[in-house]
């Protein structure tokens with residue numbers, strides 16, 4: 001017996017993809033911690049807050065009522081109604097219940113939408129730096145990711161010119177995520193309308209907007225989703241969202257979207273033969289999340305905004321780092337361009353962001369994720385979804401690490 005399957009036993013589709021790098025960094029940090037090292041993990045992408053009590057109570061009540069059976073594939077009508085209400089209230093979008101689809105997590109919504117539509121050779125535009133799963137989900141679904149790089153000077157935002165250049169007759173989707181994981185970049189109405197202008201000129205291109213971090217937005221930035229900025233795109237837009245980040249519910253696994261009804265039907269066909277439905281109990285919890293009090297969102301926002309300000313200020317004081325202040329999400333994406341080629345006191349040369357991240361973990365016990373994982377180097381992603389005390393300690397260690405490079 002070996003600990004590997006014979007290669008011919010493993011699906012060809014799996015050869016195209018790799019395990020999530022952000023999860024592997026988290027595991028590496030956990031292993032070092034278990035071995036007794038003093039490690040601060042800033043790799044994870046989840047809020048450190050607990051799910052609010054009213055949401056937990058709604059789930060407990062659902063269990064007691066016996067809501068423990070299979071549900072409709074597309075989700076329980078009560079949750080579909082809550083989602084339609086959310087889209088109307090917060091995004092000025094009118095979706096009928098037949099246009100609402102619920103899946104076990106936002107990731108499952110993306111996977112289902114792409115798998116339901118991609119054929120070999122179909123192209124999907126993905127902006128770099130990207131959330132690590134997009135290219136792999138596209139590859140798994142048999143499509144071809146077309147990576148369009150953004151840059152620090154443009155605030156990591158897609159420009160209409162770059163979008164226009166990337167579109168070909170084979171383009172099926174643009175995946176559009178804001179606030180962006182990993183950069184936190186957001187778009188104004190004017191910027192969205194400029195991009196929408198390009199999309200209107202290419203009617204074969206659909207848009208999948210990933211609005212997962214919609215509520216993690218700072219300084220009263222006015223979040224707009226693409227279909228709200230340009231209603232004419234509604235018939236070819238999937239507006240994806242979920243409760244994971246806004247309501248600190250990553251483990252409950254509920255994501256959803258509003259989409260044209262014929263696409264929802266295809267997605268339901270696929271889901272009916274895979275996971276059947278999202279957990280019944282989690283769906284009832286999500287009803288409470290969307291319909292219940294929303295005041296703690298403001299509390300989350302205020303805490304995250306203070307942490308963002310702390311982290312950006314301290315990183316910009318670190319020798320050689322360059323960090324812009326993003327308007328959303330809970331990540332920063334500093335450049336280490338000025339540190340490439342420098343050596344640690346032990347004589348290790350930093351040749352890439354992977355070297356930087358490895359050395360930082362080994363020498364200072366701070367776990368972050370290299371930009372290479374997100375398709376744009378030389379940067380790293382730091383998640384500030386942890387306490388200010390830990391963040392301050394971590395940033396001090398990063399400052400010391402950078403100061404010691406020569």
Ligand SMILES: Cc1ncc(COP(=O)(O)O)c(C=O)c1O
Pocket residue numbers: 045104105106107108131177180181210212242243244250253254255
């Ligand atoms: C941009 C983005 N989209 C989607 C997801 C997935 O969310 P969920 O946990 O609901 O599957 C994440 C999670 O990290 C994310 O960062």
